[in-house]
Amino acid sequence: MASAPMVRAITVATEPLExxxxxxxxxxxPVRIGAAARARMAVSRAVLLEAVQRGDAVYGATRRLGAGAGDEVDEQTAFQLQVVRNHAGAIGDxxxxxxxxxxxxxRVAQLALGGSGVRPAVADALVGLLNADIVPFVPDRGSVGMADLALNAAVAQIVIGEGATLTEEGLTVSGAEALADAGLVPLELETHEALSLLNTNTFTLGSAVLAIPRVEELGLVADRVVALSLEAAGAHRPSGDLGPYSSTVFDDVEGSGAWRSAVVIRELLQASFxxxxxxxxxxxxxxxRCAPQVHGALAERAEDLADAVDDALVVRAENPLxxxxxxxxxxxxxxASPDLVLGxxxxxxxxxxxxxxxxRRTAVLSALARPVRAAGRxxxxxxxxxxxxERMNDLRxxxxxxxxxxxxxxxVEDYATWGWTAARTTHDAIxxxxxxxxxxxxxxxxxxxxxxxTSGTGTAPLRAALAxxxxxxxxxxxxxxxxxxVLAGD
Incomplete structure (x- = not known):
């Protein structure tokens, strides 16, 4: 019997994750936290506690939040629970x-950068959820993108043994029950740790990371589709010249997104009639004629988004830092992540x-297909x-x-990037x-x-699978x- 493939474990260190x-x-x-990251978090915690012991006004530690930032915190344990519960205001699917x-x-990777001032135990609690495959029920409406506060609060609720989790069947189980089933115990939050679980755009950034390969794949799918459409149109009317996809046209922009799209289309159409x-x-x-230019623009926007994600992963996204x-x-x-949001x-x-x-190409093909539809074929x-x-209307x-x-x-909260909305709608657009x-x-x-x-060497398999x-x-x-x-090659 063949053994199961090894899954690469990810070690979170003091360097940003990629x-x-x-x-x-x-x-x-699976995830583990490296020794250097643990040491850095411990030093960060010591610095935070020094400020607290000096009596400094520390947002989320010695002082309350939002409009109450000038008010002192009376009792820490109750305040930590209050922060999580008060921010759990998301609704939706x-x-x-x-x-x-x-x-x-x-969030685990950000904590390891040492800007949060939390104990390593907080990062361990999040890693515990990942390694036990506990998926918090996080409602999708509730963030204006200046930290995904309400969404993060849904995760924090599980950490403290509250809230709800999702099963593979789509059912919900209480956070306390999910932790117990996994042999985990709720974490008692200490000074400043509730805010540190909430105050970054983790969902915006995580969603953007997942969007990048989807956008990249869609660009390749678009090249495959236009190659098929060229053959379909050419089979039912005088063929267009393939000059718009030739190397001559794109020599001046070699290496660009448009150049790469034209190369793919030419390769797909090798040996085509x-x-x-x-x-x-x-x-x-x-x-x-303009497909390579349009598809290339998408490819370059995907690269811009990838750069913005890389930059965001380096930032110690904490307030206070x-x-x-x-x-x-x-x-x-x-x-705030305006560069990421604009990406x-x-x-x-x-x-x-x-x-x-x-x-527009579909409209051309649909017109050419009138005799085929009339014949019932x-x-x-x-x-x-x-x-x-209608889908185009949605996309617009x-x-x-x-x-x-x-x-x-x-x-004090008079600006927002709407990062989570930008990320969520990007997946909808894909x-x-x-x-x-x-x-x-x-x-x-x-x-x-x-x-x-006769179809091309690249379009023939697609044509057969679609047939x-x-x-x-x-x-x-x-x-x-x-x-x-079929188009994605899955």
């Missing part, structure tokens, strides 16, 4: 477990352009294009900036763009179904999900 580490943890990799795990991993076509249109629609080197506690705005906003706008150009519902139109709305919405929550590309691919497959033409999908049939939902799976 995005790949967070992806591994989100997918289930549960956040996807992958994102919850990524968010918890982000399009190369030998003699009856060519002078100009194909812009939605065909406990600085070990200067042995001081400093108020700041590191919990998410830009990615959504690029996704809308990819979806829009795909929708389409294999897809005729109104699938209408569904695409999702592309609108969310970070400019104004909010004043108290006299879903919508994926549907649009799948719908386009189904239209292309319908036109290629009975076409006596099998059409042959099996099913609901429109089955077809779109199946096409998305």
């Amino acid at each position: 995005a790949d580490d967070l992806l591994a943890i989100a997918a289930g990799a 549960p956040v996807e477990p992958l994102i919850v795990r990524a968010a918890i991993a982000v 399009l190369h030998g076509a003699t009856d060519r249109r002078t100009q194909d629609e812009l939605s065909f 406990v600085d070990v080197e200067s042995r001081s506690v400093v108020p700041n705005g590191n919990f 998410l906003e830009s990615a959504r706008l690029a996704l809308a352009h990819v979806g829009r150009i795909s929708a 389409a294999g897809i519902p005729g109104l699938l294009a209408y569904t695409g139109a 709305r999702l592309a609108a900036p969310v970070s400019l919405d104004d909010v004043v929550l108290s006299e 879903d919508a763009a994926t549907d649009l590309l799948a719908i386009e691919a189904l239209h292309a497959a319908s036109l290629l179904r009975d076409a006596a033409v 099998d999908l059409l042959e099996r049939g099913g609901t429109a939902e089955d077809l779109v999900r199946g096409a998305a799976t």
Whole structure:
């Protein structure tokens, strides 16, 4: 009997975790905290306690929070519980477990940087949740992006033995029961530790980490789809020139996103009948000719987002920041992540352009398919294009900036980035763009179904897999999900 594959364990050290580490943890990799990280957290804790013992005004430790930041804390144990419970104000559907795990991993990595002033036991409690695969029930509505306070509070509730968790079956179990089943005990929070569990944009950052590979994959899917659509259109009308994808066109921007997209499309179409076509249109629609430029813009926005994530992972995103080197506690705005949020906003706008150009190609293919539909050989519902139109409407709305919405929550909380909203809507936009590309691919497959033409070395397997999908049939939902799976290569 073959042994199960080894899962790479992730050690959290004093250096920032990389995005790949967070992806591994989100997918289930075990986690441990290194000795150096433990030592740094212990020193950070000592610095925090020195400030408390001096009687310094320390936000969340000797002083209360928000508009009450000038008021002294009376009794620490009660105050810590009050902070967690008071911030547990999120409502809505549960956040996807992958994102919850990524968010918890982000917080562990941040604590290890030594800016929080908490005991190592706090990080251990979070690691315990990850390694026991305890997934807190985190409602998805409740953050303005200036620390994902209410969402983080749902995690903190489990740490202290309250709140609710999710099972694999989607049921909820109390935090106390989940801890007991895993052999874990609730943590009694001490000075400043409640705030430290709450005060960074862990969900925004964890969600952004998970968005990057999805955006990158969608760019490759878009290249595959346009190659199929070129063949589908060429099989039913005079073929367009492949010049818009040639190396000649992109020599001036070698290495750019557009150049890489054109290279992929050319490779997919190697040996395609399009190369030998003699009856060519002078100009194909812009939605065909400009595909590399549009897809390349998305690829470059994905790179920008990845850079913003890398930068965010380096930041000691604490307020107040406990600085070990200067042995001081400093108020700041590191919990805001405008660069990351703008990266998410830009990615959504690029996704809308990819979806829009795909929708235009679908319209071209749908018009070419009228005889096929009339003969009853389409294999897809005729109104699938209408569904695409609605998804494009969704994508257009999702592309609108969310970070400019104004909010004043108290006299000291008068600005917000809306980071979590930006992250959540980015995943929604990826879903919508994926549907649009799948719908386009189904239209292309319908036109290629009975076409006596030779596909390229890269498009032939896609064409065959989509033909099998059409042959099996099913609901429109089955077809779109199946096409998305084929295009992703899963």
